Amino acid sequence: MTATATRTSAATAAALRAARRHRAVRAFAATTGLTAAVAALFVLTMMVGSFRLTAQEVVTSVLHLADVPSVDFVVRGLRLPTALSALTVGLALGASGTVFQQLLRNPLASPDFVGITSGASLAAVSGIVLFQVGGLAVCLLALGGAVTAALVMYLLAWRDGVSGYRFILIGIGVAVFFEGLTGYMLIKAELFEARQAMHWLTGSVGQASDQELKLLGGALVVLLPLAVILSRKLRVLELGDDTARALGSRVELTRAALLATAVLLVALAVAVAGPIVFVALVAGPIANRLLGPATGGIVAAALVGALLLLSADLVAVHLLPTALPTGVVTGAVGAPYLLWLLATTNRKGAGG
């Protein structure tokens, strides 16, 4: 080869080392920055409101370093559950969304679009309308609905293995079907239940109960590290099924494990906060922009998800004249972002 003559192997080794170091430094810097930003926002959301607090007051109260009854009531009683809910739901949505997108090799393949969220919505709305349930029951129904929807799609998409493309198309079909049924439920509902169902359907981090938060928090502790460990296998799965098999990956097993992890994450998030749109869709691409292309950092995407949801909650509850559900804000910010993303990627000729 002609090109090898111009460089010695030592130079190649050095160039490779430099490339890897550059990547590692960038990943570390981005992840550290994101962690700091998430921590700052987490504290900030608990400082603002009709009863203003300092950062010190919030932190000492959350960590039980000092006991001031009035501060503790506001922080631990009112604001901490919402902030924790925004944090955990955001982490789960961000991680789940990026796993879906990488696994199905399509930036539009977020769980919002492929029917998992609509499965949760149908189950939750059915519960509210038909059986007048509330609280934890709605949460569990939504969880079951999301997991069932994912299973239905997986089985429908199975033909000697599951291809990403077929899964997305079937997912979109399933989503439309479930949304139709949800609409039917709403029409049949009494005014009070319909209002409750609509409120659930907009998505809000402010409605989570203690038990729901514990469920989601516990699941995150297990599922997030699992997703990170499995993401190494995603790096070869991304190269196509044939390449992945040639490299010794057990493609179907890996895909099923990753899908199960991502489905559980998003199902729990939706169960706790309702369908909060666009966070799962945009977290992965934003994380990739920070880390560099094709890095697919799960932790970074999860942190971006948390950052987005904490900001959305801050805007929804405090910056607007009337408090709105979080889902309205993420939708309003997310939709233009999606259009911009599609427009810019197409301009580069990358085809989205």
Next chain:
Amino acid sequence: MSRLRAEGLTLGYDAEPIVRDLDVTILDGKVTAIVGANACGKSTLLRGLARLLRPRQGSVLLDEKAMAGLSTLEVAKVLGLLPQSPLAPDGITVADLVSRGRYPHQGWFRTWNDRDHDAVARALDATGTADLVDRPLRQLSGGQRQRVWIAMALAQDTDLLLLDEPTTYLDINHQVELLRLLRTLNAQAGKTIVAVLHDINLASRYCDHIIAMADGAIVAEGAPSEVITAELVAKVFGLSCVIVPDPIAGTPIIVPAD
């Protein structure tokens, strides 16, 4: 003794098998070309040999052991395959892509070590892609991109390397460059190479051994000068032709008769 061979191999995707009851032996330390008309089953055979397709009947033997019974990761340390159209994530850099070839050598938690580093550096050097490490794959020319993919397969560090139509989207200059690269890899690293090729003239010039297929069966195999005859080309491709010797290497060249 041959490290890779198949016995009574039947392969297919749907009800109708594409490759039927086929015996084939891949010669160690040689460059083998599988040739044949479109849809004759040559890519199917290659995928079967690389355990990407489970045999309907018969078996593929790697080092005299049925491949179906071996762990896929163990196979991946000995046998590499470059598919016809591998996918690359958007924006991936050359260094990142080639490094992913180390997958079978890494465990669940093991991080990058010196052996991985050396293997990737060697693969980049061997394919002349060391200058491209920081470049996104998408910005490269077709010839460069194909060399990067081969570097990825080389980083896997296997004794056997299978390639599915590696020259298909390349112009003639890059086709020749790629086949020379395969020859170099065979000569310097002693790799056994099997490639599905479309161009018989290039196959006979650069390969030691030719397997000609038609309708899912092997029609002829052997050294190019023995195998490439006017009768074979008529049988395999339905083309009437004259065979002339290559003025440089003396290998057979196909010239259409009318």
